[in-house]
Amino acid sequence: MEEALVCPLRANCDMVIHSDYSKFLGIPIEALGMVYYSLLAVSYGLLVIFPVLNQPLVASSLLFATVCAFVFSIYLTLIQAFVIKNWCTWCLISATICGAVFAIDASTSPLFSALFSSIFLSL
Template sequence: MISSELSNRIIFILSLLGLAVASFLFYEYQISGSIVCPTGQGCDIVRASPYSRFFGISIPILGIVFYLTMSALAVVRTQLFSFKIHTLQLLIAVLGVGFGIYLTYLEIFVIGAICFWCVLSFIISIIVLLSVILARKNL
């Protein structure tokens, strides 16, 4: 268990980091050249696949919305920490990680390529979820 303040700060900082990763990918999805990718050409393959969009929405946009919501909730939580806010954080974080599991499954088993930035975002979302869960509920 970690204190509520520490948990909230971790959530805030990691959400901003996740936002940076998602924004970078959003930028890369707009241009046509190769993506800077430490795992070789994985990012290009993932971007070129039909799974780079979810119901017509570019996946990085979903990432941006997710991290923006998480960081905004962290700001709200510094002012009023209620059970509702915590539940909302938990719900959105679970949704985010769940979606991340689905995307990572697609990368490994369907597309057959790993996009470094997507996996990094997935790891960040897992730590965000853990911080939400581990927060001491000192309501």
């Protein structure tokens, strides 16, 4: 028997985290999130300690991981809203953090700066 997850704001986290959508390729979503956030923290920590590692390939890889996580987070939020029709507060907090990381990463990325500049200049 699985223990109930304590979920703030009277949301129904259990229904979400035990749904058919709680795994991706057989891996629990929460495990994927922990791996993503851990790798992100270690990567950015290493970049602070060793600035020489701040190379285009490293920055592009981190940006790619962030974009993938952000898109996946949007997908999971839409699943909560339209398929499961229940909310998990912890999932929404994670989605918000993921969105903030994406916004910060995108705002400092030369690739996104060029993309946004070309979009806004064409308006």
